[in-house]
Amino acid sequence: MAIPIELDHNSRQSLQGQIFDQLRHLILGGKLKPGTLIPASRVLAEQLGISRNTVLLVYDRLIAEGYLQARKAIGTYVNLELPETCLSATRRVTPSSPGDEEFVKQPVIPFIGHIHANITVQHLDFDFCPDRIGLDLFPHKIWRRFVNKTFMSANMHFEECCDPGGLSELREVIAAHLGVARGISVSSDQIIITAGSQEGLNLAARLLVKEGTMVATENPCYQGATSLFESYYAKLIPVPVDEAGLDVEQLPKEGVALLFVTPSHQFPLGFTLPIERRLKLLDWARRCGAFIIEDDYDSDFRYRGSPLTALMGLDDYGCVMYLGTFSKSMGAGLRLGYLVVPKALIPAARSAKALLNNGHAWLDQATMAEFIRSGAYGNHLRRMRNMYGKRRDCLVEALREHFGAIRLSGLESGLHLAWHLPDHYPPAAQLQTIALRHGVRIYSIGGGTGYDYGGCRYSARTLVLGFSSLNEYQIRAGVRRIADAFADMSLNPLSMREKVDNVATPSL
Numbered sequence: 001m002a003i004p005i006e007l008d009h010n011s012r013q014s015l016q017g018q019i020f021d022q023l024r025h026l027i028l029g030g031k032l033k034p035g036t037l038i039p040a041s042r043v044l045a046e047q048l049g050i051s052r053n054t055v056l057l058v059y060d061r062l063i064a065e066g067y068l069q070a071r072k073a074i075g076t077y078v079n080l081e082l083p084e085t086c087l088s089a090t091r092r093v094t095p096s097s098p099g100d101e102e103f104v105k106q107p108v109i110p111f112i113g114h115i116h117a118n119i120t121v122q123h124l125d126f127d128f129c130p131d132r133i134g135l136d137l138f139p140h141k142i143w144r145r146f147v148n149k150t151f152m153s154a155n156m157h158f159e160e161c162c163d164p165g166g167l168s169e170l171r172e173v174i175a176a177h178l179g180v181a182r183g184i185s186v187s188s189d190q191i192i193i194t195a196g197s198q199e200g201l202n203l204a205a206r207l208l209v210k211e212g213t214m215v216a217t218e219n220p221c222y223q224g225a226t227s228l229f230e231s232y233y234a235k236l237i238p239v240p241v242d243e244a245g246l247d248v249e250q251l252p253k254e255g256v257a258l259l260f261v262t263p264s265h266q267f268p269l270g271f272t273l274p275i276e277r278r279l280k281l282l283d284w285a286r287r288c289g290a291f292i293i294e295d296d297y298d299s300d301f302r303y304r305g306s307p308l309t310a311l312m313g314l315d316d317y318g319c320v321m322y323l324g325t326f327s328k329s330m331g332a333g334l335r336l337g338y339l340v341v342p343k344a345l346i347p348a349a350r351s352a353k354a355l356l357n358n359g360h361a362w363l364d365q366a367t368m369a370e371f372i373r374s375g376a377y378g379n380h381l382r383r384m385r386n387m388y389g390k391r392r393d394c395l396v397e398a399l400r401e402h403f404g405a406i407r408l409s410g411l412e413s414g415l416h417l418a419w420h421l422p423d424h425y426p427p428a429a430q431l432q433t434i435a436l437r438h439g440v441r442i443y444s445i446g447g448g449t450g451y452d453y454g455g456c457r458y459s460a461r462t463l464v465l466g467f468s469s470l471n472e473y474q475i476r477a478g479v480r481r482i483a484d485a486f487a488d489m490s491l492n493p494l495s496m497r498e499k500v501d502n503v504a505t506p507s508l
């Protein structure tokens, strides 16, 4: 079967990109049905008059993203279990007939990237996902009790919108929590309750970013942030990260309106910004007149030493906005987070939130407020910290058992670590694909976790491994599979294990 793919050799898009997009469209548009055997890479390469390697890389990526499946001795075929959501969503936006094309009369803003990776990929038992919590750790029983209790006291709360900034009871307990846990002294009216920190990021961007606004971010960076700023047509400025987080000396001296940063646990590399750099950063913001968004997404989970005071807790100038989330402690499905703004931005932030959705759903807020107020949240956090600490130790131990003296970062806190690969290893993106063939999902930067502008010395050679959603058995078995996958590589005649054991690696 010849697949209808047309290549434009003069296009600015790479051949790989063109083939990937066209195959993906054929699959999602239903023209290549689930189960259809697709031509062998050699055949398609001959059909298109290009190198087989290019086709192989495209197939690998389609397999990694769940569109295709490969079976030994049979070939590669369209995945039988393409997620329904993915099919229907794409059919809606992909014009499938000339009539549909005519219907779209207005240019639609081309939102790029960031559909959360987890909803479009198949479930795997061994998925070292960096942003999922352990289902077994959600406090089901006690949460159900709080939901029931809150529901019984609902009164008029279902009839009216609540304050656009959020339920005052919840904002008060969050303000108290931030004071104790993060050294941030704020009044509750500085807090806006949001649908996860992603909505908080949207609010902040709505206040400060328009076409051409200079927004600086870490490189590599959290993709949820870069995609959002891109959607506002901001001018993105990558700032390098080293082993102490954002390299403050490399920030532009002027012109930047906003900086997005993850000081507690740099995403995705896991480095912590030391106090001297935090102070320098604040000084830079004051001199530039820039705002800073501090994304403190996982600082509830600190395993070694006490946490450094958040940037906002050190800010005397009123230039830091703080993003908090319950996604890491309670689960991302709850969609509950908050944005803390400097006093001067309170009216604008409240109005922006009101324009967006007139405030967050009452029941979730009230339940969370009661959960925190009762002390149950504090107990839950302690339990999670303990479990995650054990899972982290288990992952480190298993990695060292199979790969020797490896170089890791980000161990002090959070729900993921970064594994810096030795130079003789293939690039992390390739290892990600190879591991997937062995039924285990690991993450390269840019392969579903972070955004890499290019030029980052860590990006190509770093794997990101989350440990929060796997139990210790899954962690050990998953690492064993990774070891098997790497050892199987015909790329490397010597077993990886032997090679790694011979490399002197500095520990971070």
Ligand SMILES: Cc1ncc(COP(=O)(O)O)c(C=O)c1O
Binding pocket: 130, 131, 195, 196, 197, 198, 199, 222, 262, 267, 295, 297, 324, 325, 326, 327, 332, 336, 337
């Ligand atoms: C860097 C970073 N920020 C924030 C979040 C949380 O996003 P949300 O609160 O929207 O679920 C994540 C989650 O995975 C993250 O990795």
